[in-house]
Amino acid sequence: xxxxxxxxxVIIPMTISLLAxxxxxxxxxxxxxxxxxxxxxxxxxxxIVLRETxxxxxxxxxxxxxxxxxxxxxxxxxxxATIAVMVSFIALLIVIYSRExxxxxxxxxxxxxxxxxxxxxxxxxxxxxxxxxxxxxxxxEISSLSTYALIALxxxxxxxxxxxxLLIGTVGASLYLFSVAYLYGITxxxxxxxxxxxxxxxxxxxxxxxxxxxxxxGLGIKMALFPLHMWLPDAHSYAPYPLSAFMSGVLIKVxxxxxxxxxxxxxxxxxxxxxxxxxxxxxLAAIGIVYGSVMAIAQTEFKRMLAYSSVAGIGYVVxxxxxxxxxxxxxxxxxxxxxxxxxxxxxxIAGGIKQKFDHIxxxxxxxxxKKMPVSMYSFLILAFSMIGLPPTAGFFSKWYLVNGxxxxxxxxxxxxxxxxxxxxAVYFFRIIEFAFxxxxxxxxxxxxQSRFELPLSMLMPxxxxxxxxxxxxxxxxxxxxxxxxxxxxxxxx
Amino acid sequence: xxxxxxTLIYGLIVVMFLLGFYGIMTKNNxxxxxxxxxxxxxxxxxxxxxxxxxxxxxxxxxxxxxxxVDAYINPLPHALMLTAIVVSLSTTGVAxxxxxxxxxxxxxxxxxxxxxxxxx
Numbered sequence: 386x387x388x389x390x391x392x393x394x395v396i397i398p399m400t401i402s403l404l405a406x407x408x409x410x411x412x413x414x415x416x417x418x419x420x421x422x423x424x425x426x427x428x429x430x431x432x433i434v435l436r437e438t439x440x441x442x443x444x445x446x447x448x449x450x451x452x453x454x455x456x457x458x459x460x461x462x463x464x465x466a467t468i469a470v471m472v473s474f475i476a477l478l479i480v481i482y483s484r485e486x487x488x489x490x491x492x493x494x495x496x497x498x499x500x501x502x503x504x505x506x507x508x509x510x511x512x513x514x515x516x517x518x519x520x521x522x523x524x525x526e527i528s529s530l531s532t533y534a535l536i537a538l539x540x541x542x543x544x545x546x547x548x549x550x551l552l553i554g555t556v557g558a559s560l561y562l563f564s565v566a567y568l569y570g571i572t573x574x575x576x577x578x579x580x581x582x583x584x585x586x587x588x589x590x591x592x593x594x595x596x597x598x599x600x601x602x603g604l605g606i607k608m609a610l611f612p613l614h615m616w617l618p619d620a621h622s623y624a625p626y627p628l629s630a631f632m633s634g635v636l637i638k639v640x641x642x643x644x645x646x647x648x649x650x651x652x653x654x655x656x657x658x659x660x661x662x663x664x665x666x667x668x669l670a671a672i673g674i675v676y677g678s679v680m681a682i683a684q685t686e687f688k689r690m691l692a693y694s695s696v697a698g699i700g701y702v703v704x705x706x707x708x709x710x711x712x713x714x715x716x717x718x719x720x721x722x723x724x725x726x727x728x729x730x731x732x733x734i735a736g737g738i739k740q741k742f743d744h745i746x747x748x749x750x751x752x753x754x755k756k757m758p759v760s761m762y763s764f765l766i767l768a769f770s771m772i773g774l775p776p777t778a779g780f781f782s783k784w785y786l787v788n789g790x791x792x793x794x795x796x797x798x799x800x801x802x803x804x805x806x807x808x809x810a811v812y813f814f815r816i817i818e819f820a821f822x823x824x825x826x827x828x829x830x831x832x833x834q835s836r837f838e839l840p841l842s843m844l845m846p847x848x849x850x851x852x853x854x855x856x857x858x859x860x861x862x863x864x865x866x867x868x869x870x871x872x873x874x875x876x877x878x
Numbered sequence: 879x880x881x882x883x884x885t886l887i888y889g890l891i892v893v894m895f896l897l898g899f900y901g902i903m904t905k906n907n908x909x910x911x912x913x914x915x916x917x918x919x920x921x922x923x924x925x926x927x928x929x930x931x932x933x934x935x936x937x938x939x940x941x942x943x944x945x946x947v948d949a950y951i952n953p954l955p956h957a958l959m960l961t962a963i964v965v966s967l968s969t970t971g972v973a974x975x976x977x978x979x980x981x982x983x984x985x986x987x988x989x990x991x992x993x994x995x996x997x998x
Contacts, residue, residue, distance in 0.1 A: 519958050526965045533972050541983035545992055548976045552902050555915050555969055562922050562962065563895070569955070570929045 390437075391446040391459045393430045394469055395511045397423050398476075402503025409496025413488070420480050420499045427473035427510065435466035439871060445516075453516070454576035460516030462650070464718065464872040468642050469513040471722060472635050475729055476506040478846040482733055483627040485740055485833070485840055498538065502628075505531040509639045518565045518575045521643065525561065525607070529554050532636060539623040546619035553616045557606030564599035567592050581651040588656045597662050600647055607640035610666075610703055611673025614696045618680075621692035626736030629688065633695040634729035638721045641702045645717070649874040654709060667707030671801040674700035678808035686745050687735050690812060691728065694771070697805060698724040704798060705786050711873045713789030715865060718872055720782040723857060727770050727779065730850035734760050734767075737839045737847065742829050747816055752825030757838045761820050763851040768813035770854050773806045778857035785865075887928055894921035908980070908987040912973050919966040923959045930955030 401423030409416040437444055438461055446459040461469070480499070487495050508528025515521045533554070536547035569575055571592050572583040587593065602613070609617040617637070621629045652659055677697030684690040701724070705717025737760055738744050738753070754761045770777035783802055790798040837844055857864060894917060901914025930952050936944060938953040981987055984995045 519961070523961060523965065526969070530968055530972055533976065537976055537979060541980070542996060544976055544979045544983060545996065548908065548973065548980060551969070551973050551976065552911055552915055556899065556902065556918070559895075559918055559922055563925070566922060566925050566929060569926075 388446065390430050390434050391444050391461055391514055392448075394427055394434065394473070394514055395459075395507060397426050397430070398473075398503050398510060399507040402500045402507060405500035405503060406496045409492050409499065413492060413495050416495060416499055417480065417484065420503060421477060423503065424473055424477040424480060424506065427506075428470065428477060431466060431469040431473055431510075434461055435463070435470055435868075438463045438466045439868065454574050454579035457520050458516040458576060458578075459514045460577065461514050462872075463868065464642065464645070465513045467718070467868055467872060468639065468721070469510055471725055472506065472509050472513065472639065475631065475635050475725060476502070478729070478849065479627050479631050481842055482630075482736070482846045484842040486625055486627060486736070494538075498535070501531040501535050502631075504528075505535065505631075505636075509635060512639050512643060516577045518568060518577065518580070520575075522558065522562055522565060525640075525643075526558055528636070528639075529558060529607075532632065535628050536620050536624040538625050538628070542619075543623040543625075546616075546623045550616040550620045553606060557603045557613075560599050560603030560606070562603075564596045564603060567596045567599070571596075577646075577651055584651065585653055588653050588658070593652075593656075593658050597648075597652070597658050600644070601662055601666065604640045604644045604647075608637045608644070608699050608703075609696060610699055611669055611676055611696055614673070614677075617696060618689060618692045621695065622686065622689040626688075626732060626739060629692070630729045630732030630736070633691065633698075633732060634725040637695065637699055638702070638725060641699060641706070641717075641721065644703075645706055645714075645874075648706070649714075649876060654874070654876050660709070663707040663709060666703050667795075667798070670700040670703035670707060671798060673697065674704070674801055674805045675808070678805045678812070682808060682812045685747060687738070687747050687750075687816070688732070688745065690747070691731055691735065694809070694812075695724075695728060697809075698728065701782070701786060701802075704801075705789060708786075708789040708793050708795065708798070710789050710792050710877055711870075712785050712792055714873045714877060715869045716782050716785030716789055718869055719778075719785055719861075719865065723770065723778040723782050723854065726850050726854050726857070727767050730763065730767050730847055730854065731771075733843065733847045733850065734764050737843050740843070741831060741833055741839060743832060747819065750816060750819040751823040753820040755825065756829065759838055759844060760847055763847050764820070765817065766851050767854060768817060770858070771813060772809045776855070776858045778854050778861065781858060781861040888925075891921050891925045891928070894918075894924070906989050908977050908989065911989075912970065912977070915973070916966065916970060919962070919969075923962055923966075926955045926959050926962070 401420055405416060405420065408419055434444055444461045447453060448457045487498055505528045508524045508531065511524030511527065512521055515524055533547050533551045536550060537544045568580065571587055571590060572580050574580050574583060606613045621633055624632065648654055648659055674697045677693050677700060681690045681693040684693060701720045702717045705713040705720060744750060766777060770779035773779045773783045787799055787802055833840065898914045898918025898921060901917065902911050905911050905914060932951045935949055935951045938950045977987055980992065984992055986992060986995065
C-alpha cells in the first residue's frame with residue numbers, strides 16, 4: 386500500500402474532479418465536502434511522502450510496473466514533496482473559501498468550478514512529482530487548460546483575459562515542448578534521471594544553448610517572469626477571487642520549481658551556458674522586482690495592485706535561483722512558500738472586502754478597521770511580511786537572499802532587495818493609513834449578514850494563513866534546518 | 879546538396895514556428911490568431927516526427943525474418959505526438975468556446991473592437 390502513495394497524490398484529486406459533475410447534480414454540500422476530502426487526502430499523502438523523502442531518500446513509483454527509463458516514472462525529491470504539500474494545502478483552503486462566491490449559482494456552475502479547480506490542482510501536483518519530461522508537459526497543459534476555463538468565469542473581461550492568456554500560455558507550452566524535442570533528439574530519453582547522466586558529455590553541444598534558452602522562455606512565460614508577464618495583470622484581476630489567490634500563490638510558482646529542477650538537478654549548472662542564462666535571469670528578475678513594485682504603487686484597485694506585486698514576488702524566486710549558491714536556493718524556496726501564503730491571504734482579504742462591502746478601489750477602504758478588525762489586523766501582519774519586517778516570514782526569506790548575494794558579491798541584488806522593500810512599504814502603508822488611521826466617511830451598505838465580520842468559511846482561511854506566515858517567521862530556523870537544507874541540490878552545496 | 883536537403887526540413891519547421899508566432903502577435907481577428915497558434919503547435923509536431931525518421935527501416939511491429947533491432951523505427955515520437963495532437967485539439971476547443979462567449983458578450987471578435995468596447 387505504501388508504495389502507491391506517490392501515485393495517490395495525483396490520482397485522488399483527479400478522480401474527485403471527474404466525479405464532481407455527477408455529485409454536484411445531487412447536492413452542492415456533498416460536492417464541497419467531497420472536494421475538501423479529496424484535497425485533504427492529498428495533503429496527508431504528500432506529507433507522508435515528504436517525511437519519507439527526508440528520512441529515506443527519493444521516492445520512486447513506476448507506472449504499470451514498467452522499469453524506468455522505459456516506462457513513466459514518478460520521482461519525488463524533498464523539493465518536489467514540499468511543493469506538493471504546499472499546493473494541496475492551499476487548494477484545500479481555497480475550496481473552503483470558495484463557498485460564499487458560488488453558493489447562489491446553479492449546480493452546473495458549482496460543479497464546473499470544483500471540477501475544473503480539481504483538474505488544475507491535479508496538473509500542478511503532477512508537475513511536482515513527475516519524473517518524465519513529456520509527462521510534465523501533459524500535466525502543464527492539464528493545469529493550463531483548466532485555468533483558461535476558470536478565468537472565463539470572471540465575466541466578459543475575464544473571458545477576454547482568458548483568451549489572451551490562452552494564446553500566450555500556449556506559446557509558452559510550445560516553447561517548452563520544443564526544448565523537450567531537442568532534449569529527446571540529443572539524449573534519446575525523456576526520463577529525468579537517465580537524461581541527467583546522458584546530458585553531461587553533451588553540455589558543450591550547440592543544441593544545449595537552444596535548449597536552455599527555450600526552457601527559460603517557455604517556463605518564464607508560464608511563471609510570468611518580467612518581461613514575459615503581459616498576461617498576468619489582466620488574468621489575475623478579472624478572475625474570480627478564490628482563483629486569483631490560487632493563481633498568484635501557486636500557479637506561477639510550480640513552473641519556477643520546474644526550472645530549478647531542470648537547471649540544477651538535470652543540467653550541469655556550472656557550465657558556461659547555464660551560468661550565462663542564469664545571469665540574464667537574475668538581471669531580468671531584478672528589473673521585474675522593481676517594475677512590479679512601481680506598477681503596484683500606480684494601481685488604484687486593490688486586486689490589480691496585488692497582481693503586479695506577484696510579478697515582483699516571482700522575481701525574488703528567480704533571483705535567489707540565479708545566485709547559484711545554497712543561501713540563494715534556500716531563500717528562493719523559502720520565498721516560494723512565504724509568497725504563496727502571504728499572497729493567498731491578501732487575495733482572501735480582498736475577496737472578503739469585495740463580498741461584504743463591494744469595495745474594489747483602495748481609497749474606499751477608509752476606516753475599515755472598525756468594520757473588519759480581524760481581517761485588517763491580519764492584513765497588517767501580512768503587509769509587514771510583504772515589506773520584510775521581522776519576525777514575519779518575509780524578513781527571513783529576504784535575509785537568506787541578501788546572504789546569498791553577499792556570498793557572490795552581487796551588490797546590485799542587495800540594492801534591489803532594499804529598494805523593493807521600500808517600494809512595498811509605500812503601497813502597503815497607503816492601505817494601512819486608509820484602513821487604520823482615516824475616519825469612516827459615509828455609512829457602508831453590508832451585503833452579507835453573519836455572526837462574525839465575515840462568514841466563517843472566509844474568515845478561517847485568512848486567519849490560518851496569517852498564523853502560518855507568523856509561524857514560518859518565528860520558527861524559520863527549524864523550518865530551514867528540517868526541510869530546506871535538504872532541498873538544496875548537491876552541485877551547489 | 880544532399881546535406882542541404884536533409885537539413886532543409888528543420889529550417890522550414892523553424893520558419894513555420896515563427897510564422898505562427900508572427901500571426902499570434904500581429905493578427906487582429908481572434909480566429910486568425912487561433913489558426914496561427916495551431917500552425918505553431920503543428921510545427922513542433924513536425925519536428926518530433928522528423929526526429930523519429932529513419933531511412934531503410936520498417937514499422938515498429940515484429941515482422942517475420944526481421945530480427946535486427948536497427949531495422950525498426952522508434953515508435954515513441956509518434957506516440958508522443960498523438961498526445962500532443964490531443965492537447966492541441968483541446969486547446970483549440972477551449973479557445974473556440976471562449977471566443978463564442980466573447981462574441982456573445984461584446985458582439986465582435988476583432989481585437990481592437992474588443993478593447994474599444996471594454997473601455998466603455
